[in-house]
Amino acid sequence: MTIPIHPEALKAQRSRKRWTQEELCEATSGPNKVSLPTIKRIESTKEDFYPAQDRVALTLAKVLGVSTEELGKEPTERAQLEESLRKVGYRPLRTMIDAETALAFNMVQDIYGIPIRSQIEMAPLFMTLLAEGSLAWRRERVKAIEEASEALQGLGGGHSSYVYTAWRIDAGTAAERKSIEKKDFFGIDVSEEAFDCGYDRSQNNPFADYLQDFAKEVGAKNIRFDADFGWKTSEGLPNYRIGAEIIDHLTDDDPDAEYALLRGHVRMKDIPEELMGDKKKEERVAWMIAQIPEEELAVRKAERDSLMSLLDTIDLPTTFPKGGNDD
Structure with missing residues (x-):
């Protein structure tokens, strides 16, 4: 039995892995190893498809992390564009971000006029500056504590x-x-005495403390830290919102209107100018909700109704005893 492989599809998938033909061959090591001549033969075929043995196609698909169907399809224009950009030094960022972060990118663009692409390209510089700033901040605090200790003595x-x-x-x-010398940004290598005195990394850490202190120092009104919802990342970076007050004003605290922003159904620049005034809150919120696809909005309503019906079944006391549990 044979399975068709498109020569350009195999080239594109190999390039995505940044493998040479020899490295692809090595990746298939084992009882089903695909020889280098076979790989070269598939990629150099002049036909639209190469009839590969099923063992060969399945092995190549497995090491490349794709299906045999994808190997049998001609690469899309997007894949071809990506490959051409790779040749001149560009690389794709393959990651998923939560809706809040996506909205934060848009809010920075709308508030400060910094395009999302520029935010991404400058992120390593910004993070480095903040990291070094946090170390300098901690050195200043240590120096102040040492001076206080000397005065105390x-x-x-x-x-x-x-x-x-x-x-x-x-x-x-x-x-x-x-x-500080070890660049222990998140306070992982602290003394046991610190934990004995109440230090809890799930509540605060040096880098998160610095970011919040820095935001206060510069009067960053468009940043709100959500300390009650844990960390945003596993390392200990704090949860935050950009332009929270602007969002609250636009949506009038309506959850469906905020959902429209979070899911990208509405962008600030898309809201009609005539709906931006304070007297147009109801109309603005209604317009924002109307941008959510009907099926999606129906699912949200059904989930909300289900939750409310569940809450209705919980018998909550209307009064609470002032003392203990005495009968």
Whole structure:
């Protein structure tokens, strides 16, 4: 039995992996190894399709992470465009982001006029500056604590309680300096004493503290940190919203209108100018909701009704006892 492979499809999928023909051959090592001559023969065929043995097609599809059907199709214009851009130094970013982050990109573009593409291209620079800024911020704080410790010892005059307190402070600042030297941005390598004193990485960490302090210092009114909802990333970067007050104003706190923004059914620039005034809130919200596809909106309503009916079945007490659980 044979399975057709389009020569350009195999080339495109191999290029996506950034493999040479030899590397593709090596990736198929094992009992079903595809020889280098076979790979060259498939890619150099002048016919529209190469009739490959099913073992060959299945092995190539597996190592390339695609289906045999995809290997049998002529590459799309998008794939061809991507390949041409690769040749001049461009690389695609393959990742999924949550709706809040996608909306944040749009809000930065709408508020500050910075295109989304530029935000992505500049992200490594911005992150590096923030990372180095956080280390400098921590050094300044350690220095201030050390100076306070020295002043405390001077006030104590050798009294044992003051000496002990200063010793604990000095031990803490020494540990913090080691953490800074190791570029321990998220406070992972802290002393056991820190945990004994109540430090909890699930609640705060040095980098998150710096970002929030920096936002306060510069008066960043368009940033809101959502500390009650855990971290945005596993490393400990804080949850945030860009332009939260603007969004609240536009949607009048209507969940469906906000959903329209989050799912990209509405962009700020798309909202008709005549609906932007305070007196047009109801009309604006209705217009935003109307941009959600009917089927999608119906699903949301059904889910909401289901949740409400579930809540109705829960018998909540109307009054609560002031004391304990005495019968």
